[in-house]
Amino acid sequence: MPKTIMTVDDSASVRQMVAYTLREAGYDVVEACDGVDALAKIDSATYNLVITDLNMPRMDGITLIKELRIKPKIRFTPILMLTTESQSEKKMEGKSAGATGWIVKPFKPEQLVTVVKKVIG
Amino acid sequence: MIDSLQQAFIEETKELLAELEITLLAVEDAPTDSELIAKLFRALHTIKGSSSMFGFDDIALFTHDIETAYDLIRNGKLGVTKHIIDLTLLARDEISNMLVNTGSHTNINEENTKKIIESFREIVSGYNKTEKKQTKDAVELQSSSNNKSSEKHHHFHIRFIPGKDLFLTGTNPLMLIDELREMGSMVLSAHFDKTPDFIMLNPEECYCYWNIFLKTTKTLDDLQDVFIFVADNSELTFENISNEIPKDFEIDFTKLQNIISQNAQNNTNDFRSILKEYFSVQKQEMQSEINAPKKQAQASNGHSEADSVSSIRVSSEKLDELVNLVGELVTIQATLSQVAISNNNNDMISISEEVERITWSLRDSALNIRMLPIGSTFSKFKRLVRDLSNELGKEVELSTDGAATELDKTVIEKLNDPLIHIIRNSIDHGVEAPEERIRVGKSSMGKVHLSASQSGGNVLIKIIDDGAGLNKEAIREKAIKSGIISETTEMNDTELYSLIFAPGFSTAKKVTSVSGRGVGMDVVRRAIEGLRGSVQVSSELGKGTVITLKLPLTLAIIDGLLVKIESDHYVLPLSSIEECIELSEEDIKKAHGRHIVNIRGKIIPYISLREIFSIKTNRPKIEQVVIAKINNHQVGFVVDQVFGQHQTVLKSLGKYYKNVEGISGATILGDGTVALILDINKLTENEEIIENNF
Amino acid sequence: MSNSVLNETKQYLTFKLSDEVFGVDVAQVREILDYIKITKVPQTPDFMCGVINLRGSVVPVVDMNLKFGMNLTERTVNTCIVVVEVKLGDETAVLGALVDSVQEVFEIEPQNIEPAPRIGTKLNTEFIKGMGKREEKFIILLDIDKVFSSEELEIVQSSGNFKSNEINSAK
Structure with a gap:
């Protein structure tokens, strides 16, 4: 069974790009447009990985990560954050919220797949 | 698929640019509104982030410095000035340019972009001395992966002791080890000597650690990259031990792994001494290397679609296609009504009325989508x-x-x-x-x-x-x-x-x-x-x-007035029509053959469509004049017969008839014949030109 | 005329204009309609018969007899509209050709096609792909992309035999 990944991003094009790239790489992908949407959809499937943007309206990525880590089902699920912010503060903030790692935007599709493989194989 | 993604990107970026502009102008009035500034930052952030992914590297590069400036503004380190807004507006236009002129840079003024970037850098560097470092950081991921590592082999001893809370961030340490394995040949030893007794064991904590020997062409940076997510809370040591290995020494990894595995109790020190012993004792005997099994991405096509979304983006062509189809449905429905009535079958009439009702709702919804x-x-x-x-x-x-x-x-x-x-x-x-x-x-x-x-x-x-x-x-x-x-x-x-x-x-x-x-x-x-x-x-x-x-409200379907000249039907746009009057042979005589009629004391000129269209058959005894208002003047159009209002679905006459003057399109009537839609403005204009030449 | 076009065996639909038989590549024929009412578009040349409703699309119809300088096509039970697809640059246009009658579809080998004579056909040689031989008779194989090229029908915009002339001169 293919692994299922949720991608959370308010930019439809980035989200679709991520989804398309991952589907091409053989993953199942569920899209969510922000933190609130992601939380609403998180119970609908068993996810092997969550990839979330940080800057989003309604609920930002850091809050989403914190919310997800409370859920028993998601507790040990890897979460990657997409960030253009290269400052380590943001990364550390994400890490302490419970993120597994980060992908620095902009990235190329191959880079995304590489990082995802690193995390879930 | 990639093309349509790219199209979606372009569309989205255009919208973002429009939003950027509006927000900028709003910020000008309220320079301290943090919500607006956050919005600006988000827009720039998204543009930069997505453009590089879709191959618009120039936009990404260009936007980077602007984003940096807005990051400072967002964090209150920099105030919004008119200068910044002016610059950003210019930058917005420049991005818009780049978006349109993909690939070719013919229309892009590089001087201009350079100037804008430099101005932003000045702004930023004025407040932030570490600006250069950030730029470097942002491209870090790209450059490191682009670095061509030398073909020279390195031998590393890596010790990886994960933090106890490793699992709580969802990290699977075996994935990291697998990644290392793909970089070359390795032997590995997992150590469990730190695992407590069962009673004390917390299954959510990580007690295991690893010693790894890796032969690879990759650099130390590449190895550190593997552990980038866990580096902060793990104990990691990398040691290049290439010089401990005799020259031209072929390592038998299978054998070495066996030796290591047999010493189940070994800790780090043991690991190191086993390696040393192996290198000094072993002579080159065997050659085969273990090739790390390469994982292949499963290619599967059965993707689950994304869950329901509140709005979807469709191309406008698809919408136009829908409206076209609805137009055809409207036409065919008219035929159905006609047939039902002429057959005088009550069942059929009631069905056709039902279809009519649904068709109208469908028409309204379809047109509404385009609103x-x-x-x-x-x-x-x-x-x-x-x-x-x-x-x-x-x-x-x-x-x-x-x-x-x-x-x-x-x-x-x-x-x-x-x-x-x-x-x-x-x-x-x-x-x-x-x-x-x-x-x-x-x-x-x-x-x-x-x-x-x-x-x-x-x-x-x-x-x-x-x-x-x-x-x-x-x-x-x-x-x-x-x-x-x-x-x-x-x-x-x-x-x-x-x-x-x-x-x-x-x-x-x-x-x-x-x-x-x-x-x-x-x-x-x-x-x-x-x-x-x-x-x-x-x-x-x-x-x-x-x-x-x-x-x-719409151009696809208009209210028309259906008229007839000889055996042909025509449609006039109802919006300009004021009234219809009769024109008898006597009226024509009274006017001495001049094309004017007297309506309630007002002289109104008319155009005989029969004459303009060179319809040579005899005119009926009583004709109809349709009075329309054109440029605030009343003009009459003479036809044989007026039928009344008609829901007109506009059809193009196509390439071959595109320049016919006075006809703006065609529509299909209930009986399947084609009626032409008259461009009464143009007809009037042409007639004026002709008459003024007399 | 490029010979490569004629190097493979192709099927042609034949139709009659007056007494002559013409052929068009069946690949370009979409369908054949019985004569239906054609709505004349005013101020256009006579060979442009007007437009018909082809399942919801408005399609122009050309009188082939008039187009080739013969007499107006008379309406009989055999009168047909051959609906063809024509390449106009990058686009494909659908167009009806009004003909006296449709004959048959037949296959013709390349060796039975001869190049068009330079004179004697009374037609613009541009329009002719070749002369197909069939049972001692010649069939004029038409290049309908050329016959219906937009320049050929451009006259629709500039001439026309009535008022539009005056309008143009008045300008």
Whole structure:
């Protein structure tokens, strides 16, 4: 069974790009447009990985990560954050919220797949 | 698929750029509004992030420095200035350029982009000395992966002791080890000596650690990259032990792994000594290397679709296709009704009525999908007004209302240029210079107001300014001078004002770069009429001018008046029709063969379609004159028979008939025959030209 | 005329104009309609018969007899409209050809096609792909992309035999 990944991003094009790239790489992908949407959809499937943007309206990525880590089902699920912010503060903030790692935007599709493989194989 | 993704990206970025502009202008009024600034940052952030992914590296690079500046602003380290807003507006235009000119850089002024980037860098460096480091950081991921590692082999001893809370961030350490394995050949030893007794064991914590020997062509940086996510809370050591290994020594990894695995108890020190022993004792005997099993991405096509979303993005072609199909349905439904009635079958009639009801709802919904709020167009004009008033040295404030009024997408698109032209005119000719305004007792700030509202099947758009107003005498003089009217022509105010839309008319005393571009207001009128709309002007000297555009809600289906000449049917746009009267042979005699009729004491000229269309058969004893209002003049069109209102689905006549004058399209009637839709404006214009040549 | 076009065996649909037989590549024929009412578009040349409703699309119809300088096509029970697809640059246009009658579809080998004579056909040689031989008779194989090229029908915009002339001269 293919692994299922949720991608959370308010930019439809980035989200679709991520989804398309991952589907091409053989993953199942569920899209969510922000933190609130992601939380609403998180119970609908068993996810092997969550990839979330940080800057989003309604609920930002850091809050989403914190919310997800409370859920028993998601507790040990890897979460990657997409960030253009290269400052380590943001990364550390994400890490302490419970993120597994980060992908620095902009990235190329191959880079995304590489990082995802690193995390879930 | 990639193409459509890229298309989606371009569309989205265009929207973001539009939003950026609106937000920028809003920030100018409220420079401390943190929500607006956050919005600006988000837009730039998204543009930068996505553009590189879709191959628009130039945009990504360009946006980077701007984003950096806005990050500072967002964090309160930098204040918004007019300079920054001006620069960002310029940058916005530049990005828009880059987006359109993908691939070819012909239209992109590199000097310009450079200047903008440098200005932003200056702004940033003024506040942040570490700016350079950040730039480097941002491209870190890319550069490290692009680095071609030398072909030289390195031998590393890696010790990886994960933090206890490793699992809590969802990390699987085996994945990291697998990743290392793919970088070359390795032997590995897992150690469990730190695992507590079962009673004390917390299954959520990680007690295991690893010692790894790796032969690879990768550099230390590459190895550290593997552990980048866990480096902060793990104990990691990398040691290059290449010099401990004899030259030309072929390592038998299988054998080495066996030796290591047999010493199950070994800890780090043991691991190291086993390696040392192996290298000193072993001679080159075997050659085979273990190739790390390469994982292959499973190729599967059965993707689960994303869960339901609240809105979806469809290309406008698909929408047009839908509207076309609905148009055909409307046509076929008319046929069905006709057949049902002529067969006089009650069951069938009731079914056909049901189909009619559903068809109309479907038609309304389909057309409704194409409706867009006009606000998106309005907001563009804020920028226009800002630029223009700067250029002309005037102070103008633009206000709008009714931005939520909806219009067909195609109408909105075609409305853009005429509106720009009218606003230009209002600012250039209407609104006075600040000194002049103060002199006549007005506030120095001029006002231009855009309003939209729906009235029946039409949308009214008003462009109101509080400027000098139209000077009737000047218009009259000018019109006589340009030969548009004669000295004796009597005109009411509405007629007089509408002269400003006549070709070749301009009352402006001096030609400015703004309105002296060689296109007059006649272009505006033609464009609006092309949309089956009309333009009206009212004005009061010294108080201001109101220009009202009346536009149909949609272009795909219009209300028409169905008429017949000989055996052919024609449709006239109902919106311009005022009434129908009869024309008998006697009436024609009374007028001495001149093409005029007398309606309630008013003389109205008419055009005989029979004559224009060269239909040579005899005219019926009593003809019908359809009176229409064109440019505020009444004109009659003579036909054989008038049937009445008809829901007309517009069809193009296609390439072969594209330039036929006086016919704007065709429609299909209930009985399947084709009826032509008349362009009565054009017909009138042509007739005027012919008659004026007599 | 490029010979490569004629190097493979192709099927042609034949139709009659007056007494002559013409052929068009079946690949370009979409369907054949019985004569239906054609709506004349005013101020256009006579050979442009007008438009018909082809399942919801408005399709122009050309009188082939008039187009080739013969007499107006007379309406009989055999009168047909051959609906063809024509390449106009990058686009494909659908067009109806009004003909006296449709004959048959037959296959013709390349060796049985001869190049068009330079004179004697009374037609613009541009329009002719070749002369197909069939049972001692010649069939004129038409290149309908050329016959219906937009320049050929452009006259629709500039001439026309009535008022439009006056309009143009008046300008």
